[in-house]
Amino acid sequence: KQEVTQIPAALSVPEGENLVLNCSFTDSAIYNLQWFRQDPGKGLTSLLLIQSSQREQTSGRLNASLDKSSGRSTLYIAASQPGDSATYLCAVLYNQGGKLIFGQGTELSVKP
Amino acid sequence: NAGVMQNPRHLVRRRGQEARLRCSPMKGHSHVYWYRQLPEEGLKFMVYLQKENIIDESGMPKERFSAEFPKEGPSILRIQQVVRGDSAAYFCASSRSTRSTNEKLFFGSGTQLSVL
Numbered sequence: 001k002q003e004v005t006q007i008p009a010a011l012s013v014p015e016g017e018n019l020v021l022n023c024s025f026t027d028s029a030i031y032n033l034q035w036f037r038q039d040p041g042k043g044l045t046s047l048l049l050i051q052s053s054q055r056e057q058t059s060g061r062l063n064a065s066l067d068k069s070s071g072r073s074t075l076y077i078a079a080s081q082p083g084d085s086a087t088y089l090c091a092v093l094y095n096q097g098g099k100l101i102f103g104q105g106t107e108l109s110v111k112p
Numbered sequence: 113n114a115g116v117m118q119n120p121r122h123l124v125r126r127r128g129q130e131a132r133l134r135c136s137p138m139k140g141h142s143h144v145y146w147y148r149q150l151p152e153e154g155l156k157f158m159v160y161l162q163k164e165n166i167i168d169e170s171g172m173p174k175e176r177f178s179a180e181f182p183k184e185g186p187s188i189l190r191i192q193q194v195v196r197g198d199s200a201a202y203f204c205a206s207s208r209s210t211r212s213t214n215e216k217l218f219f220g221s222g223t224q225l226s227v228l
């Protein structure tokens with residue numbers, strides 16, 4: 001069964017800290033992996049997409065890595081800010097067709 | 113270039129009524145996906161549609177739920193005879209194609225369905 005797991009479920013850090021969110025998936029034959037941000041009552045914003053042939057992607061203070069052999073991805077957030085507070089979702093695509101398998105998310109709170 | 117538009121944002125229905133959720137994909141996108149987020153649960157895939165065709169409906173409940181994406185107009189997710197367990201946030205996403213491993217899905221803001 002294809003499953004995606006995210007730990008921790010919730011994380012609270014002081015402003016300025018660097019932090020790592022973890023995502024693991026059971027089937028390594030992925031098409032791509034995406035990290036999303038979800039703010040309360042709102043939709044999902046795509047942060048980073050890592051293709052199956054890539055090992056990492058960077059955008060500003062965000063860096064996502066992918067290790068297919070171990071079934072893991074990490075999202076690294078540098079110099080966290082209160083505006084980063086949101087739920088971060090990891091989602092895996094196993095084939096063409098848009099059927100993303102989502103993790104349960106990590107709820108991040110960055111305290112000023 | 114407007115994003116994925118969903119309406120209504122909030123929909124309240126009584127048990128037994130019908131719910132119709134609409135989704136207009138981003139301009140130039142011909143692939144539409146519906147996801148459901150139940151309380152305390154993660155997002156779950158429901159259905160994938162291309163213009164006038166259902167490509168994958170493996171996540172759709174077998175009864176009461178249907179989806180369409182006509183040649184003209186928005187995609188519609190229809191829930192007949194709603195029950196309290198249908199209360200959830202329903203998200204629509206769209207993409208230009210599915211051929212590239214670099215193709216992102218863009219999500220709408222969702223419709224929050226509440227069944228009384």
